Amino acid sequence: MNEVEVLIIGGGPIGLACGIAAQQAGLSYVIIEKGCLANSLYNYPVNMTFFSTSERLEIGGVPFMSLNPKPNRQEALEYYRRVQESYQLNIKLFETFEKAERLGDQRYAVITSKDRYIARNIIVATGFYDIPVLMNVPGEELPKVRHYYKDPHFYAYQKVLVVGANNSAVDAALETWRKGAEVTMVITGTEIGQRVKYWVRPDIVNRINEGSIKAYFQSKVTAISEHAVDILTPDGLVTVQNDFVLAMTGYMPNFELLKALDIQLSDNEKRFPSFNHETMQTNQPGIYLAGVVCGGMDTHTWFIENSREHAGKIMQNIVVSNK
Template structure:
């Protein structure tokens, strides 16, 4: 429901309250710019929705923003440590963040101002930074039964699947973590993998574990296989052995996620036509083909979501703010 508040005006409006969005807020504050961060969920919402027991691939110092130390119990921190770290950054620096507010529309700039409509109010901003990540929209298989209650595209905690027959679809880090954790909680796990083996990008300290569990038969894996249908008590898969039905209680479709491309296109941002859907932006300034609209973080990679992480995109905040302040000086 739209709340009728006076329109708020800012130098910078940041869409997304994840680590990179927070970094952009910190840089805006240091440059003396008026800013607001708009996040549709809770603080660092994507991280909050990661699996409970997730361990980052990166070490803690590579997850730091604005040179604020990230102290963790182990070199590679877990989800709860990351939530605490980024929360303390937001609260200690009194960042201006509006949570549980969804950006619905960004109109074309008029008089050098972008008008932003959210679920709660409207804003005007000279500059927009899109730092929305890619975790919001799953890659759907579009097969019969995908909408059944037994099916999930996100995985949280293994306890829910204890003693149950669970099919895990995928061979990336999320699928492997889920399969191993559910197996160790007493679940009966079958992995359905499109390729001939577990993915090469799986965390190096986890890959031997999943390979060994598959080799010994503790976790069943069907390679070069595709899901064809999900039924109430079974799934149907197709492989080189033909079609087969597997008795099943739950299905985890961990087949990856993608950015909200419609949101980008509606703002006028051009996407590559080679299937990768990489947004058009200046690699030196992060400004898109729409003047005053910038990209930061993993959203820059389009469908290639494996190319950008916190550790190699946190620099985007400084690049963007340098460009914004240089333009302001030249005006």
């Protein structure tokens, strides 16, 4: 088996930051990523623009140069690739974590889809974008239903139903509408989400007000069929003819992975994982959390810019523990 002091699960921005911190601390490490480099960012919509400015997305002291005040997905992918080039991090792509077993000498035996490792410490930096929150309605398994939205061109001239009222839903609604789609939105609340990017929110509100995009507020999808969707509205049940459903209902961390590592989760709906905010160590010795995964279902607490510091906290604690 390959033996390292730190095994990092997740090769996104925070996983890379942890790798850099381990490298700078002189610790042997490996990063395991089940997809491509910065896999979650790769799965963002192709036209996605970050809310943050480029300097707040920087890691490892590598400057992030953007053509615009707020960088887009493509610029971010190129930036994090350049970070990898700069540090030559020990990262294993398209390799999935499978399980870990605690050994008697305070080490962990880790099995992945491609290899086996012995690690003194494990960092979970898996984010939250890989598992969608389901609507749990009949027909949700149909091929026409998508929980990820990529490119608006695919939906040109189609009848598109968008579920949700936050950034992902608003971007999907506006972009597909501008490609000629007939767009309907289903929103559980009374208005478009207040967290929608401030330069985008007026656009969607105006499109709804003028009738270009139809929106059902205080409503929910109750069933999906091959050519239609049933929507329960305050005025009763409405059936809308439909080609595609974009269910932008949010995402959640991989709780099964956390439970497999015996990390405690809170009993409430937020399912907060247990960890020390000073060291980022969980209730399991030698297992740490970094990044968005720390927030459980409260996925609007942690972002790249306010969780970059997790890497330094973790490495400092590991170095102190090794003395």
